[in-house]
Amino acid sequence: MSMSMRHTISILVNDQPGVLQRVSGLFGRRGFNIESITVGQSEEVGLSRMVVVTIGDDKTLEQIEKQLYKLIDVIKVINLGSKPMVDRELALIKVKSETNERPEIMGIVETFRASVVDIGTHSIMVQVVGDTTKIDAMIELLKPYGIREISRTGVTAMTRGNDTK
Amino acid sequence: MNEQIPKQTSTEQLREKWMKPEVITGSEVLLRSLLLEGVDCVFGYPGGAVLYIYDAMYGFDDFKHLLTRHEQGAIHAADGYARASGKVGVCIATSGPGATNLVTGIATAYMDSVPMVVITGNVATTLIGTDAFQEADITGITMPITKHSYLVRDVEDLPRVIHEAFHIANTGRKGPVLIDIPKDVSAAKTLFKPVEEFNVRGYNPRTVPNKLQVDKLAQAISEAERPYILAGGGVIYSGAHEELFEFATRTGIPITTTLLGLGGFPSGHELWTGMPGMHGTYTSNHAIQQCDLLINIGARFDDRVTGKLNGFAPHAKIVHIDIDPAEIGKNVAADIPIVGDVKTVLEMINPLVSHTDKADAWRKQIQEWKLEYPFRYTDAEDVLKPQWVIEMLNETTKGEAIVTTDVGQHQMWAAQYYKFNHPRSWITSGGLGTMGYGLPSAIGAQMAQPERLVISINGDGGIQMCSQELAICAINNIPVKIVIINNQVLGMVRQWQELIYENRYSHIDLAGSPDFVKLAEAYGVKGLRATTKEEARLAWQEALETPGPVLLDFVVNKYENVYPMVTQGSTIDQMLMGDE
Numbered sequence: 001m002s003m004s005m006r007h008t009i010s011i012l013v014n015d016q017p018g019v020l021q022r023v024s025g026l027f028g029r030r031g032f033n034i035e036s037i038t039v040g041q042s043e044e045v046g047l048s049r050m051v052v053v054t055i056g057d058d059k060t061l062e063q064i065e066k067q068l069y070k071l072i073d074v075i076k077v078i079n080l081g082s083k084p085m086v087d088r089e090l091a092l093i094k095v096k097s098e099t100n101e102r103p104e105i106m107g108i109v110e111t112f113r114a115s116v117v118d119i120g121t122h123s124i125m126v127q128v129v130g131d132t133t134k135i136d137a138m139i140e141l142l143k144p145y146g147i148r149e150i151s152r153t154g155v156t157a158m159t160r161g162n163d164t165k
Numbered sequence: 166m167n168e169q170i171p172k173q174t175s176t177e178q179l180r181e182k183w184m185k186p187e188v189i190t191g192s193e194v195l196l197r198s199l200l201l202e203g204v205d206c207v208f209g210y211p212g213g214a215v216l217y218i219y220d221a222m223y224g225f226d227d228f229k230h231l232l233t234r235h236e237q238g239a240i241h242a243a244d245g246y247a248r249a250s251g252k253v254g255v256c257i258a259t260s261g262p263g264a265t266n267l268v269t270g271i272a273t274a275y276m277d278s279v280p281m282v283v284i285t286g287n288v289a290t291t292l293i294g295t296d297a298f299q300e301a302d303i304t305g306i307t308m309p310i311t312k313h314s315y316l317v318r319d320v321e322d323l324p325r326v327i328h329e330a331f332h333i334a335n336t337g338r339k340g341p342v343l344i345d346i347p348k349d350v351s352a353a354k355t356l357f358k359p360v361e362e363f364n365v366r367g368y369n370p371r372t373v374p375n376k377l378q379v380d381k382l383a384q385a386i387s388e389a390e391r392p393y394i395l396a397g398g399g400v401i402y403s404g405a406h407e408e409l410f411e412f413a414t415r416t417g418i419p420i421t422t423t424l425l426g427l428g429g430f431p432s433g434h435e436l437w438t439g440m441p442g443m444h445g446t447y448t449s450n451h452a453i454q455q456c457d458l459l460i461n462i463g464a465r466f467d468d469r470v471t472g473k474l475n476g477f478a479p480h481a482k483i484v485h486i487d488i489d490p491a492e493i494g495k496n497v498a499a500d501i502p503i504v505g506d507v508k509t510v511l512e513m514i515n516p517l518v519s520h521t522d523k524a525d526a527w528r529k530q531i532q533e534w535k536l537e538y539p540f541r542y543t544d545a546e547d548v549l550k551p552q553w554v555i556e557m558l559n560e561t562t563k564g565e566a567i568v569t570t571d572v573g574q575h576q577m578w579a580a581q582y583y584k585f586n587h588p589r590s591w592i593t594s595g596g597l598g599t600m601g602y603g604l605p606s607a608i609g610a611q612m613a614q615p616e617r618l619v620i621s622i623n624g625d626g627g628i629q630m631c632s633q634e635l636a637i638c639a640i641n642n643i644p645v646k647i648v649i650i651n652n653q654v655l656g657m658v659r660q661w662q663e664l665i666y667e668n669r670y671s672h673i674d675l676a677g678s679p680d681f682v683k684l685a686e687a688y689g690v691k692g693l694r695a696t697t698k699e700e701a702r703l704a705w706q707e708a709l710e711t712p713g714p715v716l717l718d719f720v721v722n723k724y725e726n727v728y729p730m731v732t733q734g735s736t737i738d739q740m741l742m743g744d745e
Contacts (some may be wrong), residue, residue: 013367014366014367017316018304018305018308018316021305021308022308025308025309029309059494062494063491063494063495066490066491067491069490069491070312070338070489070491071367072312072313072333072365072367072368073367074367075366075367
């Protein structure tokens with residue numbers, strides 16, 4: 001029995017209406033987990049790239065790849081986990097903040113190389129970019145001040161080096 | 166047979182006429198494109214959103230259109246047509262309820278890998294998304310049960326989409342493709358130019374296998390002492406029955422064919438051991454459990470074949486040949502996976518193999534099982550036994566008919582007691598198990614094979630799910646012989662309730678069913694009833710001598726069970742053998 005692990009899969013798809021539904025529907029009906037899904041234009045006109053983070057054992061991952069390839073609108077499926085890669089996520093975090101608390105929060109923000117992108121009378125909005133663990137850590141540190149809202153993009157990723165697969 | 170059956174091929178002159186570049190409507194583009202794809206018969210039902218398409222069909226006779234009485238009848242007929250012919254089945258329905266009535270039939274075809282192009286109308290593009298009258302998101306609804314689908318928003322795309330749809334439906338692992346055409350698109354005009362090239366980047370089914378894997382299989386065969394073949398529907402869909410015959414007879418490896426594989430290997434041959442699985446033969450199930458090499462050729466290790474997965478074929482090295490890579494390793498891990506078209510794989514393997522001399526003792530063992538444990542039932546003289554009826558049909562037609570079935574006990578008895586010798590002769594809903602399939606699929610099969618005898622075997626439950634299609638048989642004089650194995654009960658459910666739910670018979674009594682003979686006569690179809698063997702023989706003889714459609718109501722024993730039976734959760738060699 002192989003263990004359940006987190007996998008990051010990059011999927012090159014035709015930029016067609018309904019393609020997100022085809023991919024997410026496939027995950028849903030076959031009982032594959034989606035931890036996050038992002039989609040946007042790719043380097044080629046007419047193609048989009050989706051990045052899905054999923055949890056499963058090796059057998060599940062193999063089925064996911066094979067089932068994805070059966071979709072006519074799927075051009076290429078790459079399991080990024082098997083290669084050195086960069087994975088990044090962006091989060092906007094609105095934190096309760098009275099004027100006297102701001103310097104302390106700013107200290108955390110600087111340490112994480114995050115930035116403050118908006119300041120309200122009783123709150124500030126922090127933007128942080130990084131891998132999922134970094135964002136989780138940042139959220140933990142901001143919790144004591146009172147988090148009012150979080151919005152995360154989900155992970156996008158690509159392989160390192162000259163490889164363009 | 167009769168003049169209603171369409172002419173087989175279109176002449177070159179007609180083809181030239183259809184190919185002429187002209188400014189025509191989307192509806193005319195559709196008809197011409199269908200003709201250019203070789204369509205000679207479609208099944209459909211009109212409605213608001215397909216009025217332009219049906220208007221274009223007014224007075225049009227380059228292909229035949231069969232008007233069913235329910236969209237479900239149309240789609241199952243298209244499915245039966247496809248399975249009997251190997252061509253793509255085509256079905257047309259309107260938007261909304263017309264389209265949703267196709268859903269069961271699309272799922273049926275998808276589960277059994279049947280090539281089909283399903284055309285639905287939709288509301289005009291300007292109305293899509295507004296909950297317009299008879300609007301349904303049919304591409305969304307059918308996404309999980311189609312191989313691919315299109316919503317055509319621009320008439321310019323129509324020729325390409327239709328060409329792609331036919332190609333995708335009938336290549337690789339075959340399946341249904343849906344084309345949704347909004348009403349304004351079917352009305353819009355365009356300069357029609359036929360599309361002949363196919364260029365879909367994301368679709369490249371692999372037909373030629375890796376040679377190294379084929380060599381590994383050859384090696385495994387030469388080493389095996391207890392080799393066994395499990396052949397499925399892929400053999401039939403790939404047209405590989407001759408290659409399979411050569412493979413089995415050259416190597417002398419005993420063979421079972423799954424429910425969908427029946428007819429892929431001649432049932433009279435000594436190497437054939439009958440169907441495997443839940444209601445399969447003792448021999449096939451024990452052979453699977455004891456073999457040391459299991460060669461799966463175009464079957465998908467369905468749960469009705471494998472039984473309890475943990476404990477399936479425990480001593481075997483598993484070879485899995487399939488055109489769909491996703492099937493390999495899905496249910497049963499393969500030691501030698503071979504991705505490719507079954508026919509191509511067999512053509513490559515056949516020159517590499519020879520007779521398996523090491524397997525002599527194994528072959529002897531299998532012959533002993535076959536002799537000792539055939540399918541059997543206790544016959545009676547006072548009541549008609551369903552198994553006897555199927556045996557009679559088999560003997561009188563020498564296994565040469567096309568048989569379609571509904572779903573339930575009669576389906577299993579037909580699979581057990583009708584002995585098939587040819588591919589595309591056995592038409593049944595295996596994967597989805599769709600009641601209501603038996604009659605309309607027979608209509609489609611008869612349209613595809615006008616010269617052959619088509620017998621539709623049904624239960625008294627399933628026949629009532631699509632009995633309205635008797636009208637189609639009558640009005641078009643489609644000479645299918647419609648057999649009802651009438652036990653006045655939902656037999657398979659009753660059997661499970663008896664064996665597993667401690668005789669708690671819940672909602673299975675079909676009292677209140679119509680007099681099927683009178684029902685047939687109401688539609689203008691000859692109806693005959695039999696309650697004894699003598700009556701049954703006479704009625705069947707009369708049916709065979711009747712040139713048109715006939716319905717036969719065989720009133721059989723209510724309490725008969727299908728045996729052998731593997732209950733859910735058991736390995737397939739743990740079989741209930743029946744009440745002897």
